[in-house]
Amino acid sequence: MFDPKIIIDLLAENVRRTGNPFGLSTGSINGWWKGADLPRQGANLLFTGMMYQMVPAINAATGLLGKYEDTPAGDRIRFGRRVPRFLSAAVLKMATAKEDRSAAAGVLMDITRILQASGVDFAYRPELDGYSGILLYDLGDRENFIAHARRVAGRLQEAGVERLITVDPHTTWALRELYPRYTGYRPEVRTYFELARLQGNGDREVTLHDPCFYGRYLELSQVPRTLLAGLGVRCADVNSAGPFTSCCGGPAESVSPALALTVGRRRLAELQATGRPLVTMCPICHANLRRAGADVMDLSALLVRFTRSGENSQKRAE
Amino acid sequence: MTVVSPEFAEELKEYGDDTALQCFNCGTCVAICPLVDDSFPRRLIRYVQIGARERILASGRDLWKCLHCGLCSRTCPRQADPGEIILGLKRYVLAAWREE
Ligand code: SF4
Ligand code: SF4
Numbered sequence: 001m002f003d004p005k006i007i008i009d010l011l012a013e014n015v016r017r018t019g020n021p022f023g024l025s026t027g028s029i030n031g032w033w034k035g036a037d038l039p040r041q042g043a044n045l046l047f048t049g050m051m052y053q054m055v056p057a058i059n060a061a062t063g064l065l066g067k068y069e070d071t072p073a074g075d076r077i078r079f080g081r082r083v084p085r086f087l088s089a090a091v092l093k094m095a096t097a098k099e100d101r102s103a104a105a106g107v108l109m110d111i112t113r114i115l116q117a118s119g120v121d122f123a124y125r126p127e128l129d130g131y132s133g134i135l136l137y138d139l140g141d142r143e144n145f146i147a148h149a150r151r152v153a154g155r156l157q158e159a160g161v162e163r164l165i166t167v168d169p170h171t172t173w174a175l176r177e178l179y180p181r182y183t184g185y186r187p188e189v190r191t192y193f194e195l196a197r198l199q200g201n202g203d204r205e206v207t208l209h210d211p212c213f214y215g216r217y218l219e220l221s222q223v224p225r226t227l228l229a230g231l232g233v234r235c236a237d238v239n240s241a242g243p244f245t246s247c248c249g250g251p252a253e254s255v256s257p258a259l260a261l262t263v264g265r266r267r268l269a270e271l272q273a274t275g276r277p278l279v280t281m282c283p284i285c286h287a288n289l290r291r292a293g294a295d296v297m298d299l300s301a302l303l304v305r306f307t308r309s310g311e312n313s314q315k316r317a318e
Numbered sequence: 319m320t321v322v323s324p325e326f327a328e329e330l331k332e333y334g335d336d337t338a339l340q341c342f343n344c345g346t347c348v349a350i351c352p353l354v355d356d357s358f359p360r361r362l363i364r365y366v367q368i369g370a371r372e373r374i375l376a377s378g379r380d381l382w383k384c385l386h387c388g389l390c391s392r393t394c395p396r397q398a399d400p401g402e403i404i405l406g407l408k409r410y411v412l413a414a415w416r417e418e
Contacts (some may be wrong), residue, residue, distance in 0.1 A: 004382040004408075005415045138386045140408025212387040247352045247387035255382045263352050263385070 001256040002065065004139065011254070012136055012144040020050055020131045022057040023089035029053045032105035033124055038112060042123030044163040046112070049171025050131040052104045052283045056096035058253065059287055064095065066257035110304040111167050111192050117307035118197040128159055132174035138251060146182045153185035163188045165195065169213030169282050176218065193224050193281070193299065200306035201232040207274045208235045209289070211282035215245035224281060224299060231306050236274035246270060250288035264292035326369035334406020338366040340398040347390035347400045353383055359390060359400045362407060378411040
């Protein structure tokens with residue numbers, strides 16, 4: 001385990017400087033929308049919260065931290081009271097995998113296709129998108145979380161944004177629960193799957209892992225299940241689901257990749273007991289369960305098959 | 319030596335909800351916590367109850383093993399909200415480290 005203070009101070013400084021915990025420029029992580037020709041005006045603003053876009057950096061950082069955890073070099077980092085050089089933005093940028101970057105972009109593109117096929121009136125404006133700061137909050141750095149959240153909320157308020165569409169549980173919870181409490185900004189916040197209206201008959205069974213924030217904090221587990229049931233996709237019974245779901249372990253990755261992996265493997269064993277393909281709805285769960293050895297699909301990749309563009313791209317792939 | 323200070327719960331109010339005194343040490347949170355530890359998070363909550371500030375600071379790092387998953391809070395029979403107590407303790411310990 002690494003010294004939490006060193007890690008938190010590094011993340012907080014990065015968030016303050018660049019708006020994200022890895023110190024990467026927004027332009028370098030948020031390019032998925034280029035060429036997508038998305039409307040800039042609409043009744044709802046798609047707010048990605050940058051979590052999917054950060055997965056390549058999360059994977060790179062977790063991999064590097066994991067190499068050093070509980071080693072003599074790791075000890076120097078732990079006790080040396082200094083920021084590990086391998087966590088610098090330049091090293092992380094080089095270490096991100098191309099396939100992780102295109103997978104993240106693919107999820108967001110699929111989500112826009114699902115919204116379009118559902119007839120949702122939405123806009124995307126990259127200059128208004130941003131990281132919510134949720135990791136700082138979860139790590140106990142409330143002060144820096146609030147400072148960041150006020151900057152993000154201020155931008156959205158100034159642009160007159162009142163309705164947001166989110167794509168991950170951490171950002172959704174932050175915007176629904178924490179932003180009103182700490183910034184006074186009270187937008188209407190809906191996840192993309194709450195707005196999805198799709199048709200089709202999939203006739204299959206999957207294993208849906210409920211992330212803690214959707215399953216427990218926001219109690220949204222039934223929404224994707226109802227949506228999938230309408231598409232002929234059944235969700236297998238999982239030990240620990242809905243409000244009693246079990247954590248994927250991902251939130252520990254910044255201070256202890258080893259612990260994140262141990263918890264992830266335990267959860268994966270529960271999920272694999274169904275013998276059905278595994279579906280997640282959170283980039284953190286997705287990344288950690290993959291590290292634990294899972295073959296896993298994002299909910300958006302399943303839903304997009306029930307849109308015309310998804311059908312076509314699937315046919316092309318076949 | 320640990321100096322027991324009942325005012326500690328009061329001091330912690332600045333960092334989070336004041337629910338630790340609801341806990342009757344049943345251990346449900348320990349049994350359900352995905353960290354599978356012998357005493358986490360109950361031990362830390364007991365420290366709050368008895369005002370064992372030094373012991374909390376001494377086991378400060380352990381707090382960051384907590385995933386803030388909320389399963390303990392959901393299952394606590396006394397609504398003591400152990401997950402949020404741990405989050406409040408993270409804030410408290412981080413503030414103490416930053417003051418050092
Ligand atoms: S916090 Fe709740 S679950 Fe944990 S020991 Fe106390 S009463 Fe029991
Ligand atoms: S919130 Fe923390 S202490 Fe509670 S069950 Fe989850 S990991 Fe364990």
